[in-house]
Amino acid sequence: MAEEQQPTAEALKQRRKREKAAARAAALGIEKFTVEVAGVFKADLKRVMKAHGIDNQQDVHQRLLMNLIAADFEDQAKMLHQVTTPFVVTEKVSRIIRAAGLKSLADDLPEPEDEIIDGSAMVLAAQ
Numbered sequence: 001m002a003e004e005q006q007p008t009a010e011a012l013k014q015r016r017k018r019e020k021a022a023a024r025a026a027a028l029g030i031e032k033f034t035v036e037v038a039g040v041f042k043a044d045l046k047r048v049m050k051a052h053g054i055d056n057q058q059d060v061h062q063r064l065l066m067n068l069i070a071a072d073f074e075d076q077a078k079m080l081h082q083v084t085t086p087f088v089v090t091e092k093v094s095r096i097i098r099a100a101g102l103k104s105l106a107d108d109l110p111e112p113e114d115e116i117i118d119g120s121a122m123v124l125a126a127q
Contacts, residue, residue, distance in 0.1 A: 035061055 007015070025031075045060065054060055068079055089097070110116055 033061075
């Protein structure tokens with residue numbers, strides 16, 4: 001039979017340290033709250049943190065939550081309103097999209113019952 005190994009002194013020390021930290025966090029009402037966000041926000045968040053002298057990302061999240069909770073209902077609604085950046089398709093991108101569409105049509109010929117609308121005619125009619 002394999003003997004059960006006893007934890008090392010260092011392992012016991014680390015266990016006591018974790019238990020003490022957990023008891024302290026529980027006494028203070030601290031809970032782990034995981035926030036997952038798109039990586040695209042990282043550079044902007046770092047810029048904002050630097051501009052306001054904040055060096056801890058957790059501090060940013062806590063400040064935002066405290067401000068949200070402390071606000072009245074109307075201000076909360078404004079804060080929670082999702083801001084979208086206007087998206088404008090440039091002429092260059094429009095040409096790339098059109099070329100890709102035409103290539104797709106050439107690669108996979110449409111069926112006789114498919115309706116194909118020439119977009120350039122629509123643009124001219126709108127002008």
